[in-house]
Amino acid sequence: xxxxxxxxxxxxxxxxxxxxxxxxxxxxxxxxxxxxxxxxxxxxxxxxxxxxxxxxxxxxxxxxxxxxxxxxxxxxxxxxxxxxxxxxxxxxxxxxxxxxxxxxxxxxxxxxxxxxxxxxxxxxxxxxxxxxxxxxxxxxxxxxxxxxxxxxxxxxxxxxxxxxxxxxxxxxxxxxxxxxxxxxxxxxxxxxxxxxxxxxxxxxxxxxxxxxxxxxxxxxxxxxxxxxxxxxxxxxxxxxxxxxxxxxxxxxxxxxxxxxxxxxxxxxxxxxxxxxxxxxxxxxxxxxxxxxxxxxxxxxxxxxxxxxxxxxxxxxxxxxxxxxxxxxxxxxxxxxxxxxxxxxxxxxxxxxxxxxxxxxxxxxxxxxxxxxxxxxxxxxxxxxxxxxxxxxxxxxxxxxxxxxxxxxxxxxxxxxxxxxxxxxxxxxxxxxxxxxxxxxxxxxxxxxxxxxxxxxxxxxxxxxxxxxxxxxxxxxxxxxxxxxxxxxxxxxxxxxxxxxxxxxxxxxxxxxxxxxxxxxxxxxxxxxxxxxxxxxx
Numbered sequence: 043x044x045x046x047x048x049x050x051x052x053x054x055x056x057x058x059x060x061x062x063x064x065x066x067x068x069x070x071x072x073x074x075x076x077x078x079x080x081x082x083x084x085x086x087x088x089x090x091x092x093x094x095x096x097x098x099x100x101x102x103x104x105x106x107x108x109x110x111x112x113x114x115x116x117x118x119x120x121x122x123x124x125x126x127x128x129x130x131x132x133x134x135x136x137x138x139x140x141x142x143x144x145x146x147x148x149x150x151x152x153x154x155x156x157x158x159x160x161x162x163x164x165x166x167x168x169x170x171x172x173x174x175x176x177x178x179x180x181x182x183x184x185x186x187x188x189x190x191x192x193x194x195x196x197x198x199x200x201x202x203x204x205x206x207x208x209x210x211x212x213x214x215x216x217x218x219x220x221x222x223x224x225x226x227x228x229x230x231x232x233x234x235x236x237x238x239x240x241x242x243x244x245x246x247x248x249x250x251x252x253x254x255x256x257x258x259x260x261x262x263x264x265x266x267x268x269x270x271x272x273x274x275x276x277x278x279x280x281x282x283x284x285x286x287x288x289x290x291x292x293x294x295x296x297x298x299x300x301x302x303x304x305x306x307x308x309x310x311x312x313x314x315x316x317x318x319x320x321x322x323x324x325x326x327x328x329x330x331x332x333x334x335x336x337x338x339x340x341x342x343x344x345x346x347x348x349x350x351x352x353x354x355x356x357x358x359x360x361x362x363x364x365x366x367x368x369x370x371x372x373x374x375x376x377x378x379x380x381x382x383x384x385x386x387x388x389x390x391x392x393x394x395x396x397x398x399x400x401x402x403x404x405x406x407x408x409x410x411x412x413x414x415x416x417x418x419x420x421x422x423x424x425x426x427x428x429x430x431x432x433x434x435x436x437x438x439x440x441x442x443x444x445x446x447x448x449x450x451x452x453x454x455x456x457x458x459x460x461x462x463x464x465x466x467x468x469x470x471x472x473x474x475x476x477x478x479x480x481x482x483x484x485x486x487x488x489x490x491x492x493x494x495x496x497x498x499x500x501x502x503x504x505x506x507x508x509x510x511x512x513x514x515x516x517x518x519x520x521x522x523x524x525x526x527x528x529x530x531x532x533x534x535x536x537x538x539x540x541x542x543x544x545x546x547x548x549x550x551x552x553x554x555x556x557x558x559x560x561x562x563x564x565x566x567x568x569x570x571x572x573x574x575x576x577x578x579x
Contacts, residue, residue, distance in 0.1 A: 108342030131363030414445030
């Protein structure tokens with residue numbers, strides 16, 4: 043054979059080998075993960091979901107290119123227990139103090155992020171991590187974790203008030219420049235290791251700057267007022283201020299996506315976007331209803347997850363840890379037993395609608411939220427959600443769900459603020475009553491007008507004591523207004539949900555069910571500010 047031909051064939055073979063090796067290396071390269079979580083955003087409030095008063099192009103991109111889940115339930119309607127469920131893969135009631143709001147994080151509850159870090163991932167976060175929790179303050183806290191369970195923080199790059207670079211759109215927005223901190227993390231990553239990054243926005247957590255929406259092109263007429271609120275311009279304006287902060291979260295996510303695209307990392311990055319619980323309004327956040335636990339959820343990874351799909355399987359936050367461990371080839375050894383189920387088969391499927399027929403239910407729960415009752419008692423709830431129905435077990439129906447209606451004046455033993463927190467001039471003071479509801483124009487408007495004939499139903503929906511069980515057909519009744527428990531035509535469904543919920547609580551060792559101390563959650567110390575309330579008995 044001619045030497046030139048032989049040499050040419052040799053070069054061709056070498057070239058093909060190099061291309062093949064590069065291709066194989068690309069295929070076997072472990073994916074990055076960008077996990078983006080907003081703070082207090084209900085499922086309905088993305089433009090992808092059809093909301094007309096909010097614009098979320100980053101979320102829409104992830105949902106359009108990826109997989110959009112219509113039935114994602116947060117681990118809890120409050121941030122700390124919900125985030126605990128995410129990183130441990132366990133229901134918050136399994137995590138002792140480390141599953142409760144503003145208590146201590148025990149080091150034995152190892153988050154999956156630690157295992158990713160040990161498995162060759164570069165990990166970091168910006169903004170809000172896994173909190174609020176009290177982490178170790180000194181060697182005396184020997185059983186407590188020292189650092190945030192969300193990873194090492196990158197939040198030093200801040201907006202400075204009054205400078206030309208301060209582009210914040212509302213007064214309540216955090217000073218942290220989330221995108222700039224993410225970019226710094228990526229630029230200072232050593233080697234070519236894959237990364238896991240937790241983008242934890244502090245928006246749209248209250249307090250909002252009231253009427254910040256007026257500096258935008260938003261219109262009161264565009265607001266779809268949930269059926270558990272009065273349709274009034276104060277409420278509509280409050281919802282638009284909330285929308286302004288959702289868009290801030292989305293803006294920084296959009297910048298992160300664009301940056302990853304520019305540096306050639308986006309297609310090898312799994313992007314997960316969600317929120318920790320529902321909107322911070324009455325009968326939403328800190329409640330087991332749809333607008334308290336149902337959150338947006340979308341995942342993008344086109345090279346492995348067929349995109350353009352809408353999945354209706356009920357999923358919960360305990361499912362995230364096993365999913366991420368499997369996707370990254372990371373063993374769960376070192377973590378306590380995981381209760382969630384990996385969603386990898388659903389993500390890699392080409393099906394829509396119900397993909398995993400065996401995944402019939404998602405679970406959620408709550409104990410304490412803020413300091414809102416006598417002796418810091420909580421309002422224990424457990425929730426089970428199917429594709430069509432939501433069942434809520436209010437385990438202490440004798441307690442006030444939104445917090446006690448009257449508070450002891452700070453610094454006194456028994457002097458009380460006025461009932462419902464309404465002073466002699468008719469003005470409501472949010473910190474005086476019903477303190478499991480964040481202070482808000484909507485809250486004050488409803489309470490100040492509670493005796494008005496048209497307003498009274500909304501007051502009672504948000505604040506009255508509730509029956510032990512509530513069940514809703516969320517397809518027909520997404521606002522959870524019609525309790526179906528006890529209705530003959532729903533008896534079979536009610537029995538099925540109660541049985542499945544009790545089975546899960548028993549299997550997962552919920553102290554409220556299996557003991558030995560069924561009241562242990564009320565005994566955990568709280569490290570955030572405390573309030574005093576009269577004995578309700």
